[in-house]
Amino acid sequence: MKKSLVLISLILTLVTAGCGSKTGDVQNTAAPAKAKTKxxxxxxxxxxxxxxxxxxxRxxxxxxxxxxxxxxxxxKTTTDYIIAIEAIANGNGDLAFMGAQGYIEANTKNKKVQPLVVNSGESGTLDDAxxxxxxxxxxxxxxxxxxGNGFAIDNIVGKKFSFVSNSSTSGFKVPSTGIVSYFSKKDKYKSLTAEDLLQGGKDKFFSEVLFGGSHQGSAVNLLTGKADVAAFCxxxxxxxxxxxxGTAxxxxxxxxxxxxAAEPFNTLIGKEFSLISVTPVLNGPFAVNTGTLGAEDIKKLKDAFTSADVKNNxxxxxPKGSKATGLFKQNTGKEQFVTVEDAWFNPIRELSK
Structure with missing residues (x-):
């Protein structure tokens, strides 16, 4: 989609400006927070x-x-994004590793949900996180x-498409925004909305829409032939x-x-897929419910996560080249957790406006 230039520009511009932005008050719809001495x-x-x-x-x-x-x-492991989002928002969870969109949804439900840290980029800062x-x-x-010499997404129309979850940043929010931005410039689709992408069928944008439930699940939908095109990160x-x-x-x-490869890929060894569109996305946070954890614990957690001990763990x-399975990787030796404020996620909020 011309490499999603409009969307990429929006995200990268707002990444820089986001730290100086402020958000309006949002009604707290979650249950009242209780003890901080758990x-x-x-x-x-x-x-x-x-x-x-x-x-x-973990x-x-x-x-x-x-x-x-x-x-x-x-x-508390989950099988559904909504379960995780609701748990941190209503106080059944104290700390959650989330995508930006899920964090925003939890924060909208309960303003006491705030970001703790995010994993940095290769520079060790938020600049390329x-x-x-x-x-x-x-x-x-x-x-x-x-x-031409690149790729375009015109031919995704009418295909069987797999998203991750409609609460996923990179598995729904960003790709759906990019698709709408690209196709709404065409007369036939000038009224297209993200909601139009949620269901497939005759006379719909997609012939069928699937949700993998996880990025792994969406990839499996593609590799097993259930979907023709799939979004995952x-x-x-x-x-x-x-x-x-090619180039990563x-x-x-x-x-x-x-x-x-472990489940669910253990029966798909050697299966290949090609990238036709790539869009940068803000790293997601470890988020904390400040109504269920006290300020002292939160400070201890920030200090611990951003410590050299954790960076070097x-x-x-x-480590670069490691064959182990993990959540984060070192490529330059500078990668680490860094603290972040709520406003840093405003670029993702903007995608819903």
Missing amino acids: DTITMVWYPNESAADLKDA DEIGKVVEKATGKKVEH IYYSWLNVRKGEEDAYKS DTCVSNYVELSS NKPGAVYKVKQG EKIFL
Whole structure:
């Protein structure tokens, strides 16, 4: 879609300006927060990070929380984005690793939900704290989306399409905004909205719409033939796939499911897919419910997450070239957790306006 220039420009421009922005008051619809003296901290995980092969990575983060606060950590894994978002918003969860869109939804429900830290970019700062939203097709079918020396998404119309969840930043919010931005310039689709992309059928934009429930699930929908085109992000499938040809995170790149990939990719070893569109997305936060955790614990958590011990913890930030499965990776040695304010996520808020 001309590499989603409009959307990319919006995001990258607002990444710089976002820190000086302010948001309006939003009504708190969540249940009133209770005690701040609890002995157990409940950590909530999205479906993407709830997989069995990521248990060690979750546990290592939990150990950081336990050491910092002196409290026991209980992990709450989920199979649905909404469950995770509701848990942190209504106080059933104290700390959650979320995407930007899910954080915004939780913050809208309860202003006491605030960002704690995000993982930095390769510079070690917020300046490049991004990952990538991909639109993908099976290897061998990418020619239908070529345009000159690049790619265009005109031919996604009428296809079976897989999103992740409508609460996913890179698996719905960003790709749906990009699709609407691209097609609404055409007379036939000038009234197209993101809601029009939620259901498929005759006379609909897509012939069928699926939701993978996780980025892994959306990728599986593509590779098993349930979907012709699928949205998912680079980081959530990086433990299972490897670059086969082309340049990483560039349209035209081909990835394949690597040997030894864990479920749900274990039956898809060697299957390949091609990127036809790539859009940068703001990294998601570890978010905290400030109504269920006190200021002292929150400060301890910020100090712990941003410490050199965590930055250098190879079970949290996998060293470059590591074959282990984890949540975060070191490429330059500068990657770390950095504190962030709510306003930093305003670029994603803008996508809903």
